[in-house]
Amino acid sequence: MSTVAPRVLLIEDERQIRKFVREALQQEGYQVFEAETAAQGLVEAGSRKPDLVILDLGLPDRDGVEAIGDLRNWSAVPVLILSARSAEPDKVAALDAGADDYLAKPFGVSELLARVRALLRRKSRLSGDGQTLVAFGEVQVDLIRRLVTRNGEPVHLTPIEYRLLRALLAGEGRVLTHRQLLRDVWGPSYVESSHYLRVFVGHLRQKLEADPTRPSYFLTETGVGYRFQS
Amino acid sequence: MGISQGELKSYLVSAIACLATAFLAALIRPWFDTVNIVMLFLLAVFLVSWRLGQGPAVLAAFLSVGLFDFFFVPPRLTFAVADIQYLLTFVVMLAVALITGQLTALLRKQAEAAQQEEARTRALYETAKSLAGAVKLPQVAETVAAFLHNEIDADCMLLLPDDTGQLQAQGSGRVWIEPHLAQAVYDRGQSGEEADGVRYLPLIGATRVRGVLAISPVASGNDMLNQPMLEAVATLSAIAVERLHYVEVAQQAQLQTASERLRSSVLSALSHDLRTPLTILVGIADSLARSHLEARQKEDAEAVRDQAMRLAGLVENLLDMARLHAGDIQLRREWQPLEEVIGSSLKLLGRALGRHPVRIELPADLPLLEFDAVLMERVFCNLLENASKYSPEDSPIDITANRKAGLVEISVRDYGPGIAPERQDRIFEMFVRGVSESNQHGVGLGLAICRAIVDAHCGTIIAENCTPGARFTFTLPVGEPPVIEGDDLLESRQ
Numbered sequence: 001m002s003t004v005a006p007r008v009l010l011i012e013d014e015r016q017i018r019k020f021v022r023e024a025l026q027q028e029g030y031q032v033f034e035a036e037t038a039a040q041g042l043v044e045a046g047s048r049k050p051d052l053v054i055l056d057l058g059l060p061d062r063d064g065v066e067a068i069g070d071l072r073n074w075s076a077v078p079v080l081i082l083s084a085r086s087a088e089p090d091k092v093a094a095l096d097a098g099a100d101d102y103l104a105k106p107f108g109v110s111e112l113l114a115r116v117r118a119l120l121r122r123k124s125r126l127s128g129d130g131q132t133l134v135a136f137g138e139v140q141v142d143l144i145r146r147l148v149t150r151n152g153e154p155v156h157l158t159p160i161e162y163r164l165l166r167a168l169l170a171g172e173g174r175v176l177t178h179r180q181l182l183r184d185v186w187g188p189s190y191v192e193s194s195h196y197l198r199v200f201v202g203h204l205r206q207k208l209e210a211d212p213t214r215p216s217y218f219l220t221e222t223g224v225g226y227r228f229q230s
Numbered sequence: 231m232g233i234s235q236g237e238l239k240s241y242l243v244s245a246i247a248c249l250a251t252a253f254l255a256a257l258i259r260p261w262f263d264t265v266n267i268v269m270l271f272l273l274a275v276f277l278v279s280w281r282l283g284q285g286p287a288v289l290a291a292f293l294s295v296g297l298f299d300f301f302f303v304p305p306r307l308t309f310a311v312a313d314i315q316y317l318l319t320f321v322v323m324l325a326v327a328l329i330t331g332q333l334t335a336l337l338r339k340q341a342e343a344a345q346q347e348e349a350r351t352r353a354l355y356e357t358a359k360s361l362a363g364a365v366k367l368p369q370v371a372e373t374v375a376a377f378l379h380n381e382i383d384a385d386c387m388l389l390l391p392d393d394t395g396q397l398q399a400q401g402s403g404r405v406w407i408e409p410h411l412a413q414a415v416y417d418r419g420q421s422g423e424e425a426d427g428v429r430y431l432p433l434i435g436a437t438r439v440r441g442v443l444a445i446s447p448v449a450s451g452n453d454m455l456n457q458p459m460l461e462a463v464a465t466l467s468a469i470a471v472e473r474l475h476y477v478e479v480a481q482q483a484q485l486q487t488a489s490e491r492l493r494s495s496v497l498s499a500l501s502h503d504l505r506t507p508l509t510i511l512v513g514i515a516d517s518l519a520r521s522h523l524e525a526r527q528k529e530d531a532e533a534v535r536d537q538a539m540r541l542a543g544l545v546e547n548l549l550d551m552a553r554l555h556a557g558d559i560q561l562r563r564e565w566q567p568l569e570e571v572i573g574s575s576l577k578l579l580g581r582a583l584g585r586h587p588v589r590i591e592l593p594a595d596l597p598l599l600e601f602d603a604v605l606m607e608r609v610f611c612n613l614l615e616n617a618s619k620y621s622p623e624d625s626p627i628d629i630t631a632n633r634k635a636g637l638v639e640i641s642v643r644d645y646g647p648g649i650a651p652e653r654q655d656r657i658f659e660m661f662v663r664g665v666s667e668s669n670q671h672g673v674g675l676g677l678a679i680c681r682a683i684v685d686a687h688c689g690t691i692i693a694e695n696c697t698p699g700a701r702f703t704f705t706l707p708v709g710e711p712p713v714i715e716g717d718d719l720l721e722s723r724q
Contacts, residue, residue: 014506020513024520058502084505088604105505106512106542108535109520195565195598199714202567213573213590220574223562223604 005031006120009050011041012082013060021054024109025116038067050077052119055099057083057090065093072098078119082107088223092177095224100174102224118229122173134169136217136230139208141169148208155207160185164200165208168218168228177225201226237285244278244286248293252301259302267302268323271295272330279331283338287331295324350381354462361470365477370470371400374463378445382459390441390471391416397442405446412442431460433468440471493556497549504545511538547675550608554682561605561686565598565712568640572629574603575610579618583627586618586644590629598711599638605683612676613642613702621646621699633708637689641703648695657693680704 008030012018022032033048035041038059045053053071057064068079079099083091091102100122101115125131134141138151146162148155157165167184168176178194186196201220205212219227251274255267271294279287299309303316311317357377364370371388378384387405389397389412397412408425415421415430419439428446432439443464515535519528553559569592576588610629617627621644628643649657658681677693684691684704691704 014510016510017506017513020510020517024513024517084501106509106539108512108539109516193712195712196714198564198566198570199598202569213569213592214576215573219577220570222571222574222578222607223602 005029006051007031007033007048008116009033009035009041009044009048009053011035011038011044011053011059012056013037013058014056017056017082020109021112024112028113028116030116037061038064042067042070045071045075045077051123052116053077053079054116055079055081057081057087057094065090065097068094068097068099078123080115080119091224092179095175095177096179101227102175118173134230137208137210139217141165143169150208157204157207160200161203161207164197165204168204168226172228172230175221175225175227179225181225197226240282240286241289244282244290245293247274247278248290248297250274251294252297255298256301264302265319268298268319271298272323272326275327276330276334279334280338284331284335287335288328291324291327291331294327295320298323350459353377353381354459354466357463358466361466362473364470364474367400367471367474370467370474374443374467377463382447384445384447386443386445388441388443388467388471389416400441405444407444412444416442429460431464433464433471435468435472435475437472440468440475443467490556497552497556501545501549504549505542508538508542508545511535512542544675547679551675551679551682554679554686559605559686561602563600563602563687565600566603568592568596568599568631568638571601571603571606572610575607575614578607579611579614582615583618585624586621587624587626588614588629589626592629592631593633596631596633596638597708599706600709600711601687601706602683605686609680609683609704610642612680616676616702617642617644617646617700620644625699634705637705637707639703639705641701643696643699643701645699648698648700649693651695654693654695658691677702 008025010018010021010025010032012021012034013036018034018036022034025032033044033050035044038055038061041053041055041059044050055064055067059067064081068081071077071079078101081091081094081099081102082105083094083102084105095102100119103112103115132142132144134143139155140149141147142149143166148157148162148165163185164181167181178197179191181197182191182193185200186193190196201218202212205215205218209215209217217229219229221227248271251270255270259267275287275290275294278290296309299311299316299320300307303319304312354377357373360373361370364373367388367390374388375386378386385404387407388400389407390400392398397409397416399407405428406426407428407430411425412430415432416439419432419434421429421431426446428444431443431445433441433443445460512535515531515538518531519535523531550559569590572590572592576583614627614629621627625645627645628641630641630643632639632641658677680702681691684706688707689705691702693700693702695701
């Protein structure tokens with residue numbers, strides 16, 4: 001990790017929420033910038049060059065999904081969105097527009113910090129050399145030799161299963177929507193066939209998780225997609 | 231038969247016309263033959279019959295013959311006739327006069343009838359126009375009544391069915407109706423017999439009979455036989471009533487959409503307004519709990535955070551229930567394995583499950599099921615939360631699934647005291663809890679939400695007692711799961 005404090009831009013219209021989020025982030029040593037509106041936030045994102053953007057989806061001046069689309073035109077900065085729990089379609093739209101992760105309100109501070117850390121870690125990893133070896137639990141994946149082992153024993157994955165595994169690993173720290181995964185693994189004509197994805201994620205869990213019904217690496221984001229967490 | 235003033239005047243005019251003709255004839259007599267004088271009289275009779283009708287024409291015919299005989303047939307100034315051939319002149323003159331009189335009178339009558347018919351048609355047209363502009367049912371009744379009163383001097387009453395299909399009078403009609411006769415006409419959709427001088431006509435609309443029009447003449451003996459016109463009136467009324475019916479249906483639909491939109495926007499505003507302070511509360515309390523405070527203060531901050539979180543859960547439940555009740559939730563049904571939603575529910579509950587070991591037993595051949603994952607997660611969360619709340623710590627919770635004919639049965643079972651028997655039937659209603667005197671939290675919304683969600687998925691949910699514990703079982707239809715193409719096929723395709 002770099003010696004410079006990571007810069008976080010917080011775009012949220014509620015003053016009190018801004019306050020406690022800012023304090024929590026500052027305590028962790030982050031440098032925090034604030035914006036009250038989406039318009040102001042986009043300007044700040046341009047001038048401050050943050051390492052991470054935290055964006056409330058319910059901003060008064062414009063649709064958060066649109067704002068993400070605008071931001072994505074010129075910046076690849078990770079975006080964490082704050083949203084209502086019972087608004088899955090909004091979350092999916094925001095993630096499809098380019099957001100990286102979401103946090104449902106109300107949320108605890110440790111949850112927030114965990115998400116922020118994961119996204120920043122992901123950013124620094126992407127800027128460095130590509131990883132060729134991924135290990136989680138009892139599993140090791142050699143991305144160059146396309147070899148998957150569990151407790152040292154080779155695990156046989158079908159080509160689709162392997163492609164899906166690679167897509168999930170590449171998205172570590174992010175939430176991948178059904179649509180994104182279907183497009184990446186099966187191709188654009190399959191984006192509506194979410195049952196394929198669910199069945200094959202089930203296969204991966206059977207082969208790689210200790211308890212497939214209670215996965216600890218290939219997590220379900222109900223109504224949204226999947227998240228890989230090592 | 232009485233003679234009216236107008237008729238008397240016609241006869242008088244007729245007589246004067248004949249006298250004037252005689253005077254004129256007397257003036258020109260020196261230069262004309264007597265036979266030509268007859269022509270003058272014939273013209274007079276013709277004109278009288280044309281202008282004044284049959285009665286005056288007959289009078290003119292006889293008067294002309296008399297005057298001609300008296301003044302122009304020798305010996306003059308007597309009714310005696312010297313030359314017998316004049317008798318033929320009289321007979322022909324009388325016959326021609328009478329026949330022309332008859333013919334012109336008939337023509338006139340027909341012209342009058344045509345005129346009347348035209349006026350009636352115009353009135354019908356006007357009625358149709360004002361019916362087309364009517365915006366309320368009483369207006370329709372009034373318009374029809376006015377037309378019938380003016381045109382055929384009859385009273386009428388519009389009878390329309392209420393919600394139960396019973397006919398009810400519209401507006402203030404003065405027709406004494408026989409309800410069962412009207413009802414029979416309505417039910418059969420055919421006009422019935424005339425009874426007590428009242429005729430019942432069905433209002434036949436495009437899709438069904440819309441009501442009955444009862445017509446009775448004000449004066450008895452009125453011409454009620456103008457059947458085509460009455461049918462036209464009935465049809466016009468039916469169209470108007472039907473149109474108003476559809477206007478009402480459209481308005482109600484519009485109103486419903488508007489109120490649904492309002493409800494939905496109120497719900498989302500409410501959810502935003504409630505969630506914001508809760509987010510602040512949870513955030514600040516959690517920040518305090520993580521700061522360098524004394525253990526006791528830290529404990530308090532944690533309690534505030536946990537209670538605020540619980541409140542947030544309650545608010546979500548209430549809003550979910552409101553949305554489900556308002557029909558504001560659209561099912562996003564997708565085919566998926568049941569296992570996944572069980573896993574995500576267990577993860578979501580996390581610490582709330584306490585130290586209960588959860589045992590999951592699913593048959594290996596469980597097919598994909600079609601359901602809304604987010605809502606099904608709510609069902610599992612609520613059932614599991616209940617199970618953990620109402621059973622002793624460390625006691626297990628079982629999740630099982632069984633395939634039955636056409637459906638899958640899914641159960642969540644705890645090993646607690648079970649459900650109080652007197653509450654078992656009502657446990658899925660709102661605000662009812664299984665244990666009466668309980669120090670447990672919750673207002674009993676969870677199971678009501680479960681039932682609403684399972685209902686929306688065309689399933690059923692029941693609660694029963696086992697020994698020991700309670701078991702909640704719900705069903706989901708199996709349907710026809712899609713075929714998942716294997717890897718090889720997909721590979722060759724790409």
